[in-house]
Amino acid sequence: MVSTLAHAKPAQIAIVIDDIGYRTTDRQVLTIPGNITYAVLPQTPYGKRIAEEANRRNQDVILHIPMESTQGKKLGPGALTANMSEAAIAASLDESLQEVPFAIGINNHMGSHLTTLAKPMLWTMKFLKKRELLFLDSVTSPKSLGRTIADRMGVPAMSRHVFLDNQLSHQYIAGQFQQLINKAKRQQTAIAIAHPHPETVAALTKLIPQLKQHGIELVPLSALYRKTSYGGSLTASAE
Template sequence: MTPNPLKVFLVCVLFFLFLADNLVEAGDDWPVGKAAIIIDDFGGTGKGTEEFLAGNIPVTVAIMPFMEHSTEIAERANELGFEIMIHLPMEPKKGKVSWLGPKPILSNLTAEEVRELVKAAIKDVPHAKGINQHMGSKIVENREIINEILAVTKAHGLYVIDSGTNPESCLPAVSEKYGLLFDERDIFLDNTRSSSSHVYKMAKKLADLAEANGEAIGIGHVGLKGKDTYMGIQKAVPYFEKNHVTIVPVSSLLETEIDEDFDGFWQD
């Protein structure tokens, strides 16, 4: 018996409507962006340290080397499943020298001294996957010193994030020269006077950037206002989820073989 063309047509229409409806529902759960949140200045007893380490936000932990608890925090953060970076102190054009911490990269160091300091920093912060600068507005435009820093960085297989402390930074160019995995900060989430509400607003802006561009990097800090930074980011987590933006380690934004189960992090 020859099938009725009208019935065949109606069945096909119903099938495709059913399929489209299910695709829309599934699409509601698809992530549309990734956001990495780097938290700088770990290594001491800065406020917010315990909150971030005990929390369930998969931030990337950027640790200053040569501090009282640098190695201890690196080991602990690694055991807890956080990705770790070296937050390398570098000489700024302005700012208090006391903010640099011990053994910073200074412009009067020899090439060998710079290389040895970077090697020591890598040893002091075990499990690090990458590096970014602490302050450093003066150093990042000094191509000779950046060459020495990134030569050691390449030898140890670390990625590089430019914290964005100087628009004349040569980190992008030298990273490209060495073939390093590289990215730049998009937004600062806090400052030394930030309230948790300010951080919340900036974290939502980070989510919006990630949703619009596919990915984004924000930087916050432990320290004087570290607890406010933690509370502001924690409050913004539902906004990320609502807008289908996943908070991920920095390495997941780079073309790298570093394997981080950032989805599993939330289930622990």
């Protein structure tokens, strides 16, 4: 009798690099090994060029859409706010998508306020549904309605499990990376978000090759959306 373990598929993780577009050093993210997913801020000095290079390499690109924060932080171009109408939200998302037309979906940049509001989230998901785009909830608020409303609307949606680099020491990033590995082993899939800091690029360059010894596969974000959706407890993080 052949053991079922012989046919067991490896656990899979996706690593999304957020906040790409404002710094010349952001291009360093393209040196991180493996199937990294790139989340590009709209209408930024370097975002489009980095997105195009990632797309040429057949790597996943999503739009990192600024959304209103509870802390009133400056949002930048392409932002969605609570006082916008459905038409204004759709027009803003459309403009962002025109810049990076090959983007496969969006995730939220900040958004601890907007993601808790039903109407703006509903209007956002209606746009994504129409364009056949996916949604990744960055979970900057434990009260986020993004995933719930996306599921209700039939928009492919998942949620972030681990932030890798809230602190920029290698020790901290390595610890978070181990959390990601542990979640993937328990759940078979897990999603991490990191940022284009030089410290993060250096740490991930060393850490990602270690996944093989854990039997974990680094995959594009879109690969996880082709799997059965899953749960998992999440905690919000500072924006």
